[in-house]
Amino acid sequence: METIDTSQLEIIQKELAQKVVIFENGQGYIPENEDIIFSLDVQYVGEQAYVALDVMRWSGELLGIFGSLQVATFSYIPQFFSFREAPILINLIKAVQQKTGFKPALLIIDGHGIAHPRRFGVACYVGIETQIPTIGCAKEPLLRYEGNLGNERGSYIPLFLENEEVGSVLRTQNGIKPVFVSAGHLTSLEVANQVILTLSTTYRISEPLRRADHAARCYAKGESLPNFSIV
DNA sequence: GCGACAG
């Protein structure tokens, strides 16, 4: 087992976090019908990373799902997840843009944005590197929170860091465990919540992230899938 | 000091 000095990584995170731009509610990126949205997820087999990227329009149209096999070069450390996964995600985003010509207006990442101890989740890393508006949506919280969440779809309670609202505990389906939403770059928390809720039509997880998750799983198992192309 | 800790 290799011990890693996370104190140096914390310094790097704090520096990079200064490049992150989060807008107040009502400002920054707001989705429009023609906008193309990229949503990504990864399945690991050891250090082999099977990455999938869903392409859809905000209007709902599915344009395709793309994948690539990459190798993770950084181990998973809680709070430092971005150093492992962001480079992998960025590689596929750039490859898909280059090979298909799709220009994403928004990226949706499986993980946190600024709802992170040093305001630098994986969605922030991807955002500042691509300079594309980015939202993070995680299945587990990284910041502690208190309060009672309403049982109905759309209920949410804020996630605070040093008295600042940095994210939301958002219920996407009635009576179902919530997800944890935050802005990653160039958008607002309000838009992040609205986008995730709007795209979570049937299940706890939003449709594009579910498709990416499913595609990455099939890809990792060598199973074929319609609309899926390796880039 | 001890526990908790995205994927």
Added chain:
DNA sequence: ATCTTGTCGC
């Protein structure tokens, strides 16, 4: 994330 059985429900 992954390792894992049966089971419930659409």
